Structure formats: structure tokens, C-alpha cells
Amino acid sequence: MDANRRQSGIQQLLAAEQEAQQIVNAARAGILYYLLAHIIVLIKHGTIEQSSGDSGANVKRLEEETAAKIEQLNQQAASISPEVIQMLLRHVTTVKN
Secondary structure, three states: OHHHHHHHHHHHHHHHHHHHHHHHHHHHHHHHHHHHHHHHHHHHOOOOOOOOOOHHHHHHHHHHHHHHHHHHHHHHHHHHHHHHHHHHHHHHHOOOO
16 A cells, blocks of 8 residues: 555655646746737837847847846746745645546
């Protein structure tokens, strides 16, 4: 019986890990979608010229904006990380019949 409970616990851990990975993948896809949409808006509004002799400056500015946005998203992720960990632990440690 004890071996069955351990096996069940391992299965629950694996399921929780897969669920967490899906959440992370969805977040990454959302970030990439957001960045792409942001770049498209900047191009449409003329903030970034599609072809310019000064494209190096545009690329540098865009890289800086992207790095700042990534840092902001990392900070947001770090702020909710404890909540996600608690949620995963709650799901893993909850025994369902």
C-alpha cells in the first residue's frame, strides 16, 4: 500500500511539473506575442521607420526598449513566483481519491 501511495505521489508531482511547464510556455508565448505586437505598433505609428539610413540607432533603441520590457516582465514574474510555488505545492500535496 505504501508503494502505491508513493507511486501516486510521484505521478502527481509529474503532472504538476507538466502543468507548470505549460504555464511557463504560455507565458513565454505571451511575452513574444506582446513584443511583436509592440514593434508592429511602433512601425505603424512611425516611431520606427521601416527603412532608414540610421537603422543602427533604431535597432539600438529597440534593443534597449526590449531589454527594459524583459526586465519589467522578469520583475513581475519574480513577484508572483512565491504564489505559483504555493499553488503547485498545494496541488501536489492535496490527496484526491
